[in-house]
Amino acid sequence: MSQPILTMRGISKRFPGVKALEEVDFELYPGEVHALMGENGAGKSTLMKILSGVYAPTEGTIRLKGRDVVFHNPMNAQRQGVSIIHQEFNLFPNLSAAENIYIDRPDITGRFGFIKWPKLVREAQALIDSIGGGIDVRREVQHLGVHSQQVVEIAKALSFRADVLIMDEPSATLPENEVQNMFEVVRRLRHQGVAIVYVSHRMKEIFEIADKVTVLRDGKKIDTRPIGEVTEQKLIRMMVGKEVGNLYPVRITEGQPQQVLQVDEMSLDASHKVSFELHKGEILGLFGLVGSGTHTVAERLFGLRKGTGDVYILGKKVRIGSPLEAISHKVAYVPPDRHRQGLIKPMTICQNLSLNLLKDYTKGMLLDRKRVKQVSETYMQKLRVKAPNDQHIVDFLSGGNQQKVVLGKWLATEPNILILEEPTRGVDVGAKAEIYQIIHQLAEGGLSILLISSEMPEVIGMSDRILVMHKGEFVHEFRRGEVDQEQLLKRASNPRLHEEAVP
Ligand SMILES: Nc1ncnc2c1ncn2[C@@H]1O[C@H](COP(=O)(O)OP(=O)(O)OP(=O)(O)O)[C@@H](O)[C@H]1O
Ligand SMILES: [Mg+2]
Known part of the structure; x- marks a missing residue:
């Protein structure tokens, strides 16, 4: 058995009012696809954000290639070989796909800081084509569909030479044929010795691509197993803690x-x-x-x-x-892309849930706060949105819980x-x-x-x-x-x- 390329020890993370992670240990080996699973809000993205320099852990250490490391920011982590594809897109909508992929890269600027455009476009296009994206990289990202944006996001992460590549629900917006293309890329990287963390809720994908699986529940690690040792039922039990x-x-x-x-x-x-x-x-x-x-x-x-x-x-x-x-x-519509159409992320759960009701719930100039509160609490409970209360800011919810708020917001209109x-x-x-x-x-x-x-x-x-x-x-x-x-x-x-x- 080779040495782990990465070891996370005793990782804890606390946010105000939320214990997102508690003493989690996590190991990665070169050339493995390691699935990370768990319910919405279990702490998957938080663990991966710590690993990629987005958050500092409250406690715990990270060893990469035999050395203790501290990542000060994502750029810093990337330079040391850890790249992440975020669950929530991190693209600049009014820049082209090519610019997004190679943003902030010293190697594409020539003397005096001029950007070498033809080179940038050529390399970005080659990268996209290697994933089979079928996207013209000169187009602005805002004019691309959700799944094309996802392809750009993947290409961006791949543009760095990564030892560790984290993919946080990369397939969530991809159609089946493109998932297969992406898997081709993943297999190629695995063959080159890259360690890949693959976060997904789709069982089928986990059994198709992963070598190992780690399950988190309520911020704690439940277990790490070779994929051959678990079944779908077993995994669900590990994640949920009971039969579904x-x-x-x-x-x-x-x-x-x-x-x-x-x-x-x-x-x-x-x-x-x-x-x-x-x-x-x-x-x-x-x-x-x-x-x-x-x-x-x-x-x-x-x-x-x-x-x-x-x-x-x-x-x-x-x-x-x-x-x-x-x-x-x-008529109500729950759109597929919660980022652009579904939610106002800096606002609270309550504000989002009642957004479409404000007209109906306003008497004269006054908003019927009691009714708003009632609706918000009902839907939060009905959909089991995981948060301390309905005054929690939506941006701080896990991806899946944000999706529940989108759904609740439209259900509340009683269409x-x-x-x-x-x-x-x-x-x-x-x-x-x-x-x-x-x-x-x-x-x-x-x-x-x-x-x-x-x-x-x-x-x-x-x-x-x-x-x-x-x-x-x-x-x-x-x-x-x-x-x-x-x-x-x-x-x-x-x-x-x-x-x-x-x-
Ligand atoms: N920036 C933040 N501020 C406050 N709380 C946060 C923040 N980020 C995450 N949390 C909380 O930490 C917990 C874990 O969230 P995380 O995003 O890691 O879940 P997840 O396992 O990725 O879930 P999902 O499958 O829905 O993406 C949740 O309760 C979430 O609300
Ligand atoms: Mg997540």
Whole structure:
């Protein structure tokens, strides 16, 4: 057995009112992919931020390549060989992808500090292409989609020669084919002897890529095991501390339900239109590969994008030209990208949860604080947001808990139609089961839900009907129980496939 390249000993971290880590030991060996798992708020990102120089530990030591080290900041850690891909993007939106990748790098400036642009663009493009990103690095980051931004973030971390590479939920916003590309890169780095920490809530990925797994629970280390020694069930038990029952609630749907939403020839772009219906208490899944148009459907329905076509809600023709109009028709939208659209991070949980209610809860000039408080506490509890209280600043919540606040903020508007896009992205298994239960109960209570997700098990497990999209069109409809992942993927990637097979 070789020597560990990195040893963290007795790491503790306290934030005001929160003990995020307690005497955690963590070891990394060269050429291993080490998965780090645990529930939302277990301390994964905090441990990795300490390892990458973002935070100083309250207690504990770090040894890297046989020497005790103290990282003063991320730059300092990077120079010593520890690079991190953050869970929350750290990109400058108004700079190009290339600039983001090579920002602050002495080796690309020539004499007198002039930046060697052609070299920068060339190298950045080569790096992106090696991950298979298909992105023009000269484009500004703000004009890139979420998953392209993720690719830029990965490329940025790879641009340093790292001995230790930390990937904090790198796949959360990546579609399946790009996850595979990323794994290729990870395997290559492992082969070169890089030690990789891989943080993810996706079991499938852990078993595919990891050699070892360490589980944290409530800031404490539970265990480190070779991946061959654990099963999914075992891991869940280590993380949650108990068994998690069925992930998907049993749904029984019956009869001719009332139509709540009717969409007629709604344009997605110049050449594509869609029509569909949504019923009372129905969970309608929308599935398609990247670029299929599912996201556009959501944006059109919520008034974030303009176009032609008719929308009827409860039989009445409505105009949804802006999110405000959508909200006034009791349509809510939980967007896939919580950073840009979902949350105001410097504000408290309570303020975020009640953001959409302020109009309704204002009497004269006065805000009904008691009602706001009540709503905020209800949803915090319902979604089990992990924080000392609802006055906690959202920015200080763990990634998964931020996702719960986004969800709560829209649930609190008590909508008739709820559009959910990637509702469990970055959420741990236990919380996932809770969120599914909540979605299920909402549907039982008569809420109509449009569920857009790239996670096939989620769409299949939750939806009463699934509309499959391909290049801006609905190509197939499945009913509950009619479909498995293989069929769904086939339809989404090649809609004509089935017709060809049938003579
Ligand atoms: N800057 C901060 N200030 C205050 N509390 C913080 C801060 N950063 C993290 N915490 C708290 O520390 C705990 C651990 O958070 P951390 O982000 O490490 O969780 P995580 O395991 O990465 O979770 P997730 O899976 O949701 O990303 C949480 O209770 C979180 O609210
Ligand atoms: Mg985290």
